[in-house]
Amino acid sequence: MTASTRLPSFSAFAEQVSSAVDDARRRIDAARQRGGHGQDVTLIAVTKTHGPEAVEAAAAAGVRDVGENRVQEAEAKRAAVSADVRWHLIGHLQRNKAQAAAGFNLIHSLDSERLAVALHSAALQLERAVPVLLQVNVSGEASKFGVTMAEVEAMAQRLHELPQLQLHGVMTMAPYDADEVTLRAVFSGARRSLATVRAAGHDARVLSMGMSGDFEVAVEEGATHVRLGTILFGSRAA
Numbered sequence: 001m002t003a004s005t006r007l008p009s010f011s012a013f014a015e016q017v018s019s020a021v022d023d024a025r026r027r028i029d030a031a032r033q034r035g036g037h038g039q040d041v042t043l044i045a046v047t048k049t050h051g052p053e054a055v056e057a058a059a060a061a062g063v064r065d066v067g068e069n070r071v072q073e074a075e076a077k078r079a080a081v082s083a084d085v086r087w088h089l090i091g092h093l094q095r096n097k098a099q100a101a102a103g104f105n106l107i108h109s110l111d112s113e114r115l116a117v118a119l120h121s122a123a124l125q126l127e128r129a130v131p132v133l134l135q136v137n138v139s140g141e142a143s144k145f146g147v148t149m150a151e152v153e154a155m156a157q158r159l160h161e162l163p164q165l166q167l168h169g170v171m172t173m174a175p176y177d178a179d180e181v182t183l184r185a186v187f188s189g190a191r192r193s194l195a196t197v198r199a200a201g202h203d204a205r206v207l208s209m210g211m212s213g214d215f216e217v218a219v220e221e222g223a224t225h226v227r228l229g230t231i232l233f234g235s236r237a238a
């Protein structure tokens with residue numbers, strides 16, 4: 001379907017999304033200059049709880065990457081979307097969904113050895129390589145998934161024994177509403193975790209961090225992928 005055959009309400013929505021994307025890109029670029037890490041930054045549009053039209057609107061605005069929290073919601077949306085985008089799984093993954101998750105272009109939420117083993121057997125069955133990020137719980141909040149910074153080195157070594165999984169980098173989430181000092185501590189901790197993963201011999205370059213409320217600090221601290229929902233599509237229904 002082309003834009004001209006859509007309902008007028010879609011074009012109004014698409015225009016809003018497009019200007020929000022442009023604005024986010026400008027802010028990302030300014031933060032990138034301030035940070036001085038010289039990285040490229042990929043904007044991932046987080047479309048969870050929104051319909052397929054959010055994906056289409058983001059794609060129409062030039063976004064090539066979308067993020068979803070849940071495998072089933074993503075599969076339904078994917079079937080309804082014609083835009084050519086890369087699908088990122090950013091939410092906690094249950095082991096019994098490993099097979100379906102292996103179809104994502106990048107899984108950001110590898111958060112335990114048990115999940116790694118389950119994903120690896122799914123990858124073997126499907127005879128494909130599965131790209132993953134190691135989720136690191138830098139802040140140590142009990143409510144957050146992920147390995148601790150102290151566990152990163154051992155997980156990176158362990159992943160050499162699970163060769164169907166390709167470790168591309170690290171993902172983290174900062175505490176909600178954290179002050180800037182805390183944000184910088186969390187994001188620079190994730191950056192050091194990426195260095196640990198590389199020192200363990202993985203060709204890992206992805207640093208996935210930064211959401212609507214904190215992406216500028218994340219980019220200043222070296223984020224290569226930011227995950228933006230609210231500032232692109234508005235707030236999600238509770």
Ligand SMILES: *Cc1c(COP(=O)(O)O)cnc(C)c1O
Pocket residue numbers: 046048069090091173210211212213227228229230231
């Ligand atoms: C929902 C979610 C986001 C996007 O959050 P916003 O604050 O709406 O930008 C990013 N990352 C993860 C892991 C999420 O679950």
